Amino acid sequence: MCIVRNTNNKNLNQLDKNCDYITLKNITVDLRNDSYVCGKLVTVDGYMNLSFSNAVFCDTQQNEYFFDNLFIQARNIRYVHIPEAMSILGNINNEFKRNKGKAAGQKPALKSRKATKALQQHMKTVAELDK
Numbered sequence: 001m002c003i004v005r006n007t008n009n010k011n012l013n014q015l016d017k018n019c020d021y022i023t024l025k026n027i028t029v030d031l032r033n034d035s036y037v038c039g040k041l042v043t044v045d046g047y048m049n050l051s052f053s054n055a056v057f058c059d060t061q062q063n064e065y066f067f068d069n070l071f072i073q074a075r076n077i078r079y080v081h082i083p084e085a086m087s088i089l090g091n092i093n094n095e096f097k098r099n100k101g102k103a104a105g106q107k108p109a110l111k112s113r114k115a116t117k118a119l120q121q122h123m124k125t126v127a128e129l130d131k
Helices: 016-021 088-105 113-130
Strands: 002-004 026-031 036-044 050-058 064-072 077-081
Touching: 036 064
Parallel strands: none
Antiparallel strands: 002 077, 026 036, 026 077, 036 050, 050 064
């Protein structure tokens, strides 16, 4: 299983949340230049930059290079292979459950004078249509 990371908008990219769940696990990441990295994922930041420990970098000629620590920039990532034993849907459902209560508990944002006036005008127009 793999995740394709192809969006430039960080607000729309929700797939990087799944990488938080696979930290401290051994994974494989395919890179843009047809090489790949296998190792223990240590950290993932908001841009989906990855840090590995005990990593093996395999280039296109199948040469293997061992690294104690390895950092990969997000722009070089093609696929992140998710371990078979991991449930992606379960992680997504847990994330929705965790964030569901946050929106309900927040106070509504104060509206500006202009927005309040526009809402009053809209309600007045709707009331006139009902007559």
